[in-house]
Amino acid sequence: MDFKDHFSGHAALYRDARPLPPADWFDWLAAQAPDLALAWDAGCGNGQASLGLAAHFERVVATDPSATQIAQATPHPRIDYRTEPAERSSLAAGSVSLVGVSQALHWFDLAAFHAEVRRVARPGALLAVSAYGNCSVSRAVDAVERELYAGALGPDWPPERALVDAGYQGLPFPFTPVPAPSFTMRADWDFAQFLAYLQSWSAAQRHRQRTGRDAVQAAAPALAAAWGEPERVRAVRWPFFVQVGRVA
Numbered sequence: 338m339d340f341k342d343h344f345s346g347h348a349a350l351y352r353d354a355r356p357l358p359p360a361d362w363f364d365w366l367a368a369q370a371p372d373l374a375l376a377w378d379a380g381c382g383n384g385q386a387s388l389g390l391a392a393h394f395e396r397v398v399a400t401d402p403s404a405t406q407i408a409q410a411t412p413h414p415r416i417d418y419r420t421e422p423a424e425r426s427s428l429a430a431g432s433v434s435l436v437g438v439s440q441a442l443h444w445f446d447l448a449a450f451h452a453e454v455r456r457v458a459r460p461g462a463l464l465a466v467s468a469y470g471n472c473s474v475s476r477a478v479d480a481v482e483r484e485l486y487a488g489a490l491g492p493d494w495p496p497e498r499a500l501v502d503a504g505y506q507g508l509p510f511p512f513t514p515v516p517a518p519s520f521t522m523r524a525d526w527d528f529a530q531f532l533a534y535l536q537s538w539s540a541a542q543r544h545r546q547r548t549g550r551d552a553v554q555a556a557a558p559a560l561a562a563a564w565g566e567p568e569r570v571r572a573v574r575w576p577f578f579v580q581v582g583r584v585a
Contacts, residue, residue: 353533354530354533354534354536354537355385355534355537356469356522356523356524356534356573356575357385357389357524358385358386358389358439358467358469358522358577359520359521359522359523359577360389360392361520362389362467362520362577362579363386363389363390363392363393364393365517365518365520366390366393366435366437366463366465366581367393367394369463369515369581370394370434370435370461370462370463371434371459371460371461371462371463372434373393373394373395373434374394374395374396374434375394375395375396375397375398375432375433375434375435376390376393376394376396376397376398376433376434376435376436376437377397377398377399377400377426377428377433377435377436377437377457378390378397378398378399378400378437378438378439379400379423379426379436379437379438379441379445379450380400380401380423380438380439380440380441380442380444380445381399381400381401381406381407381410381418381439381441382401382403382406382410382439382440382441383406383407383409383410383411384399384407384409384410384411384413384416384418385439386437386439386440386467387399387410387413387416387418388411388413388416390435390437391413391415391416394415394434394435395415396415396417397413397415397416397417398416398417398419398426398428398433399416399417399418399419400418400419400420400421400422400423400426401418401420401421402420402421402422402423403420404420407419407420423438423441423445423450423453424445424446424449424450424453425449425453426453426457428457429457430456430457431457431458431459431460432457432459433457433458433459433462434459434461434462434463435462435463435465436454436457436458436462436463436464436465436584437465437466437467438464438465438466438467439467439468440467440468440469440501442466442468442500442505442508443468443497443498443500443501443505444497447508447509451509451511454512454584455584455585458584458585459585460585461583461585462583462584462585463515463581463582463583463584464512464581464582464584465579465580465581466505466510466579466580466581467577467578467579467580468501468504468505468577468578469501469522469575469576469577469578470501470502470504470575470576470578471483471486471502471575471576472534472573472574472575473573473574473575474531474564474571474572474573474574475563475571477563478560478563478564478571480563481556481559481560481563482535482560484556485535485552485553485556485560486538486540489544489552489555489556490538490540490541490544490552491540493539493540493541493543493544493547494539494540495539495540498539498540504576504578505578505580510580510582512582512583512584513582513583514580514581514582515581515582515583516581517579517580517581519577520577520579521574521577522574522575522576522577523572523573523574523575524572524573525570525571525572525573526570526571526573527567527568527569527570527571528560528561528564528567528568528569529567531560531564531571531573532553532557532560534573535553535556535560536553538553541553
């Protein structure tokens, strides 16, 4: 299948190093859905959000065009993982109560995806989009991380990353808005975990392929000095933005 694949080459690292969406986000979505029969996690990657949905919904169909990503997903009795694009799913028409998209909308053909959402949605169904921006730890750590993010790795981010940095502002969302509360995204990590997260960035992987240089390892001494004792656990926070709409 023809799709923009930025993560299959390091799917295991992506699975192990990425933060999880806030649990209360899924609690809130379950309370807004017309029922809890079936949720679709579109662009599921390795299924991190799929597991959050499975805590509430009787069935979850989780789709991603990357077979490598799907292969890294955690099995769950209520999750049906399928290798297929968000724009052309195998879901039955009028079958889905909630369509969730976690950190993936910027890769989609939006017109085709919105048409697919309308096709599979049952009456009262929701489309719930979420994503998270750049992280924050402390002033000292952030200063080094920002230089890595925008400086050394700046040319290696795909253009779609700008949509995430902008909080998806300006993207079409042709559904009836549902006001949502704010949610906090946080992970408590030591330095090794934080460094693994930075390595999981698509720009870090692309930079290494393009230049033969590991920009994250090059920045590691400065990051370590800013972090302090490597065993020290720090709170890592991300801006978590959401957009929710009633489909039908």
